[in-house]
Amino acid sequence: MSPSNPSTPAKTVLITGCSSGFGETAARLFAARGWNVIATMRDPARDPGLVALDTVQVVRLDVQDRDSIAAAVEAGLRRFGRIDTLVNNAGFGLFGVFEATPVAKITEQFEVNVFGVMDVTRAILPHFRANGAGTIINISSGAGAFGLPLMSLYCASKFALEGYSEALSFELASVGVTVKLVEPGGVTSTNFGPRSGTEAGGQADLADYRPFVAKLDAFFEGWRNSLAGTTPDGVAEVIYTAATDGTNQLRYVATDDIKPLIAARRETSEEAYMNLMRERFMPK
Structure with a gap:
């Protein structure tokens, strides 16, 4: 797709979590397609080179720091005058047994994946309403549609995000604002997996769960190894489509690996879906 018509004012997108992964890739794609980009990240010192792009503004935004959220929105408006699209991308995943996960990490999971999204959204809504x-x-994630063992807290945060977004879409339609969800599955070449592994490393080791965890580790390792061709580029294209297709479509499934489970969850009976998941994940 070619860049925007030069005679048409460039649109502006604010994206959270741009230091790597989907955020960085989406920022580069929007800029290449003629958009202004407010590329935000917790630590601008970790900027992967976005600041060198003419239409990209790199700004600090930590979704757990409301002052930084307000400052980032204001900085973007000062430079570009208007924001047309918000991409709430920042997030991380907890991986491991629920019982072994410290309460502080559970709180952080929701502060980043749910409350952070809400706070960034709240900060930009007055501007959207005025326009x-x-x-x-x-x-979101496939983990916002189906539950996976050892990912109960990540699933909980993404299920919450899905429900929030769907309900919010009805409210905001009354003031001309559209809400969309992009649902990726497992993707290589991002730091999401390594951070999830680091978070899991801080958990207690409960011996009773070890055989189950070992079985699931092998399953997920095989799944990851099957994703060699799945990269952030395809997800960024889906994000761009969601921003520009002019529809009120709510959900976009962004990677092929989760489509069978999404179909089982949304297109079959509860009994058929649960039988499928139990066959894969229940202890024998």
């Missing part, structure tokens, strides 16, 4: 237009794209 009578705007698009909010929340990056």
Whole structure:
């Protein structure tokens, strides 16, 4: 797709979590397609080179710091005058046994994946309402549609994000604002997996769960190894489509690996779906 018509004012997108992964890739794609980009990240010192792009502004935004959220929105408006689209991308995953996960990490999971999204959204809504237009794209996950063992807390945060986004879409339609969800599955070449592994490393080791955890580790390792061709580029294209297709479509499934489970969850009976998941994940 070619860049925007030079005679048409460039649109502006604010994206959270741009230091790597989906955020960085989406920022580069939007800029290449003629958009202004407010690329935010917790630590701008970790900027992967986005600041060198003419239409990209790199700004500090930590979704757990409301002052930084307000400052980032204000900085973007000062430079570009208007924001048309918000991509709530920042997030991380906890991986491991629920019982072994410290309460502080559970709190952080929801502060980043749910409350952070809400706070960034709340900060930009007055601007969108004043314009009578705007698009909010929340990056969910297949784990927001189906539950996976050893990912109960990540699933809980993404299920919450899905319900919040769906309900919010009805409210905001009344003021001209569209809400969308992009649902990726497992993707290589991001730091999401390594951070999830680091978080899991801080958990207690409960011996009773070891055989089950060992079995699931082998399953997920095989799944990861099957994803060699799945990269952030395809997800960034889906994010861009959600921002520009002019529809009120709510959900976009972004990677092929989760489509069978999404179909089982949404297109079959509860009994058929649960039988499928139990066959894969229940102890024998």
